[in-house]
Amino acid sequence: MSAPTIDRIERARTAAARESWTEAYGLLHAHDEHPTRALSADDLTILADAAWWSGHVDESVAARLRAHAAYVAGGDHRGAGLASWWLSYEYEGLGRPAAAAGWLHRAHHHLDDQPPCPEQCFLAWTDAEEAAARGDHAAALAAARRMTRLALRSGSPDLLALSRQAEASVHLANGRRAEALALLDDAMCAVTAGELSGMFTGWLYCLAITQCMDAADFARAVEWTNAAMEWCEPPWAGHASDTEPAATPITVPSGENPFRGVCRAHRVEVLDLLGAWALAEAEARLACREVPVDCLESAAAAYYAAGDVQRRQGRLEEAAASYAHAHELGRIPQPGLALLRLAQGRAAAAVAGVDLALACQSDPAHDLLGRARLLAARSEVALAVRDVPGAAGAAAELEVLAGDVPLLRAMADTARGAVALAEARPEPALRLLRRALAGWLELRVPYEAAQVRMLLAAADRAVGDEEAARLELSAARAVFERLGAVPDARRAAALLTGGARRRLPGGLTAREAEVLRLVASGGTNKDIAQALVISEHTVARHLNNIFAKLGVGSRAAATSYAYAHDLL
Template structure:
């Protein structure tokens, strides 16, 4: 690439300018974006120096990476004009596509649509060229968004053909990702994930540019989680965070409070993809049970996410809310879910489960019903809909709607197929329904606990294989109930003890208290006063000083249900106050 023609007063000035531009070009080639931005920006500010169209395009790239989005757009507009003046339609078309991309990220859809139209005007009449790959990529994404898998497949096939012809590793990797998305939407899961692996391997091997590497990690991690491929999500999330670390130096955390507002720009020298990749990592850490780290990473992600990726910040807030909810920090969870909602995410099913823990069962049922009604094609986000169905099963059982729980569990079972994460979720839901006295798959005359046991044992095996501890511990609680129903007290106590250990390690205090209460209740088979096992649990928590709200949270039931149990307890024991009931509990060794 030749040096630009510069109108300066002497050969020395021309030579110095040429050297500076060459240094800038070298920095661009090395993807040293902060350095390139400083050099090109300085040259561009000089009143008698003009950057070429290529250099203006490089300045736009460097400004974007350095967090100066407005300057990036301004430089790209000038680059487009320079290419048009030179009658270079390929260059102009590519800059127009980039302007479409940047304006879309800035939340200006009309401007984005206009520049996409210009990109088509420049490129569509030309013989096949690499720049047309970006149009084909956009066509594939738009077709998927409009529910046209055939159109998406045709566009991704065209993109692949153009990419192969270009010989560009970047374009070939992007074409494989596009094809993967299309195949996944068609239910061709194996083919889709194989293509995705191929594209990500090119990224992890360092074969691709920084921009394409960042795109692939963001897109692939989203695909893995939506497809519920948890092992891939773990592997590729770790790879993405390794790529995000060097050579960009992160900023230190800003305290241990709630996540701070998302900054308008990313400071110079940082990787703009890091916040997005970190937000994906939060979801993975949450499932793995690394809750303290997940919450800390959520706070950091909200600091690092660029302004055009606020959906990632919303996901981080939501994941933090899930951690806080399960730890019994209900006020903190309420704030986190509210932040996620402000940023555009429907905070379900976490918010419904929070309402259930607060005893607000009507709100829990209504929230899940609305979320399911608003959900789109389940094939687009298998994990999202599956989580809603799992929560619907849990809430329905809590309010005594066993048929509603069975319906949700059956739909989840159909969605799950042979996907390990979803299969563990479906087996858990169906096992819980069977334990409640109904469910498909066994003869009507089989006792509920006998129908539940094989499903729950398979669910436990699935969660353990995936190394997802919280859900595994929850299944152990259900297994303990089934074991006690068949008279195997020793097995029940083993399950409860294992569950309590996990809950205590995770900091899931409400669940740990519930497991401890059930362990204590297993010391005797006959309860005094004609109390049921659940009434004895409630009485123990009353004797320990628990309010109705505390007991509802510990046992995951509504406060109305707690009141009903207390009325029954008072009637059976012939007492008229909590103090008298507490005295009875201590006198009969129930505490």
């Protein structure tokens, strides 16, 4: 090999060591294109890493396949085992589970008979993940602790931090929240202090933020999402040439950062809760463009969050499109889609959608927030169709799930307060809803706080406190207007304008409003006749009058009007 060739490879190795991946990729890619210049197994591994960081995922896989073959040819089982594991991980991200399983089997073949070594940490991490997924928490904990022992033996800060995350994940699934968060905090100290390589920094940010959101630890999710976005933004550390100073840390990669889209997708969910909706939607669009092809679940999450924003702003067609995009990328778009159907007056579809999502959730302990959101939506939908026992059942399960987790506690108190109000028990409703409001305000989650104020206003009126009701409605309307939640703002304004005995919209009579409520609940003419003790002929006459007054031509359109004008 000529001196210029050796120099080029050495410069690529040096660039990779300081994580200047664009430079390393350019040097090795140019060298690799020459048919007579074979790269070593280690250099092919550098090329694979550099290609991934530079956005060339397919090329990364191809280079790693060649690296594996070179390690096998050289009798290097540890190198071959690690290459096999990374191929399994990459294929899993690309949506090729059969290829992923095959390469994981090869990784075990190469590494299982080796003396304890750092490469076995990756197998232990996968073992912990797989055991947790099938609900075998004892096996998951054993694998995570095996990984910790191997990581300590290796002296690798990267592997030790990842082992802490793995053990935290198991403890969260077992309900041992304090232990889990202590371990996760320890791992994130290493991340934020710049002690880890770029790959493990980005990896742990994504894993930890996901764990915090799943565990409904909103405060940590906000803090680490902000830190992750700072890490992702240019300029990144790493030197453009060997003449720059050598003291620059290697914890942040130079060039394009493929973790940026994934971290931005996490940020969208945080911004949504914080009420920064315009920014959340803009960030969602960016995230969908930036997410690498092997991380499409993050793009799905961004589309879903955008759909939630659009739904609450009354942009129902746009919300439906966003939920459809999320579904295309593999995410079940619930409970957002169920709440969209409710807003469209399709109550039966809303009930069916949220019930199916609850039934299909494989391991609620792994996603507390996801389960809680489904239960909260189930309670809301049930109340909309006047299924108070169904709403109470969902609220009761949510209460058990919540424990002392602030975000879940606020959700549970909201649901239970709404049920108490529907049961004509305004005093307990007021106690629960005031506690819920305090929780949402402390978490700085404005939309949910404003929704609770609407419920509080109804409870205040039920006990005869019109002044308190108007204060709550005014505060809620101000938040809805600031957020652009147009349907909610109109509802609050209508309740303020009409007071406790507001005029019915559209010129409806009280009896016509009763008929419309029953139509919106899915009642047939026969059902309505039985409920109101009138003839079906009279029901039909009321419906004709309702359609004429509201300017609609179908039961579905009338139902949509009822939801939009708070007639339920």
